[in-house]
Amino acid sequence: MNRYDRQIQLDEVGPMGQDKLRNAKVLIVGVGGLGCPAALYLVGAGVGKIGLMDHDKVDLTNLHRQVLFQESDVGKPKARAAKEHLSARNSNVVFEVIKEALTVSNALSIFKNYDIILDGTDNFETKYLINDACVLSNKPWIYASIYKNEGQLSVFNYKNGPSYRCLFPKTTRQNISCEATGVLGVLPGILGTLQAAEALKLILERGEVLSGTLKLFNIMLGTEQTINIKKRPEEIEAIQQNGILPIKIECALKNEQQWYLDVREIFEQPKPKGNNVIHIPLGDILSRYREIPEDIEVLVFCQSGKRSKNAVDLLKREFGFNNLKNVEGGIESIIEVEK
Amino acid sequence: MKVTIKYFGLVAEAAGKNEEVFNFEGTLTSGELKNKCLDQLSILDRDSVQVAVNQNLDDTIEIKEGDEVALLPPFAGG
Structure with missing residues (x-):
């Protein structure tokens, strides 16, 4: 019995479609809440080659939504752990494990080896980067993003269709992650599964692809x-003429004389410029508290003011810091607004 | 003139609702209506928020009675 029998029975698949799936190459950028369910279904369907790209390690707080991982994976690189579970599901699939972040310098050389890019990332910089690299290498990409209980889904750069810059020509400094806002595991589960459905439609060349539709x-x-x-042709032409247009989500803080402690994760944006900012994610604060000055006032901030309050309380209780002040309004309240 | 405004993401959060009926006098383009709404909600980061009228992205079209206007901020969680 053919393991793919139950999908080959469909008119949309058939033996020809199954061959298309076997010859397809899909790169999943970000093996997290979106990438995990997408990978499970694409591997199950018999997509020939899957790239698993993620620079991060599995954290205990990922498990509620990142359905590929188990407790024993905590601390392991996500791309490698994902490959182990996925190969056990389907040994016919070829995997490429890429334990790097996507950058301006590696994007084109990695995309070259794939037909479709599936976006499982959680920040604007990488989404614009995927977009520009897809325009330059003429590949479609399947976009999803979530915010609390809401999700967005679309397919960009498909057969000359609109790109992400046609939807959002201007970005925002407000990059708010699931770590900062919370999310139910089912939401990325649904969106990631829908992304896999779009990938299958692209490969099979059947159905209505969500191109030009959000x-x-x-x-x-x-x-x-x-x-x-x-479509905004000028947005696409700008990429074709100038190459990847990196988005740097940086900001200046209002007071250059003031010391600041940023307790957000490294990927959270905007990133403050300047030498007066110490950066220690809340999870590392107990092991790295010695890096914080004790003799001068330090303003502690995060995205919203909640994590930084926990940091101030923790540092006072555990080590007796009395020079720390919480920024209640979060980073947006201490940024110099650009003219 | 009466229109329905649908809010998404951070804009819905600032508004404390997902939808409301909005009344105004005179004529406005979709872009002007967007700015009016974002001003009321004290949202400074206007440029990234996109506006759709009757399911089509457009910030220059003149708003008509009964239109459905959606305010779409970008978000990037995953």
Whole structure:
């Protein structure tokens, strides 16, 4: 019995479609809440080659939504742990494990080896980077993003269709991660699964691809909305003429004389410039407290003011720091607004 | 003129609701209506928020009675 029998029975697949799947190469950038479910279904369907790209390690707080990982994976590189579980699911699939972050310098050489890019990333810089590299290498990419109970889904750069810059020509400094806002595991589960469905449609060349269409989901309200995206040719031409246009989400802090302690994760944006900012993620604060000055006032901040309050309380209780002050309004309240 | 405004992401959070009926006098383009709404919600980061009228992205179209306007901020969680 053919292991793919139950999908080959469909008119949309058939033996020809199964061959297309076997010859397809999909790169998953970010093996997290979105990438895990997408990978599970693409591997199950018999996609020939899957790239698993992630520079991060599995954390205990990932497990509620990153369904590939188990308790014993905590501390392991995500790309490698994912490959172990996925090869056990389907030994016919060829995997490439890439334990690097996507950068301006490696994007094109990695994308070259794949047909489709599936976006499982959690920040604007990488989404714009995927977009530009896909425009330059003429490949479609499957986009999803989540914020609390809402999700967005679309396919960009498919057969001359709109790109991400056609939807959002201007970015925002407000990059808010699941770590900072919270998310139910099912939301990226749903979006990642829908991304896998789009990938299968692209490979099989069947159905209506979500190109030029943004789908918006709200799982708490149970609503779904569709928005039509127009192509902005000037956005695409700018990439074709200038290459990748890196988005640097940097900001200046209002007071250059003041010491600051940033307790957010390293990927959170905007990133403050200057030598007056010490950066220690909240999870590392107990092991790295010696890096914090004790004799001068230090303002402690995060995205919203919640984690930084915990940091101030913790440092006072454990080590007696009395010179730390929480920034209640979060980073947006201490940024110099650009003219 | 009465229109329905749908809020998403951070804009919905600032508004404390996902949808409301908005009343205004005179004529406004979709971009002007967007700025009016974002001003009321004290959202400074206007440029990244996109506006759709009757499911089509467009910030220059003149708003008509009964239009459905959506305010879409970008977000990047994953």
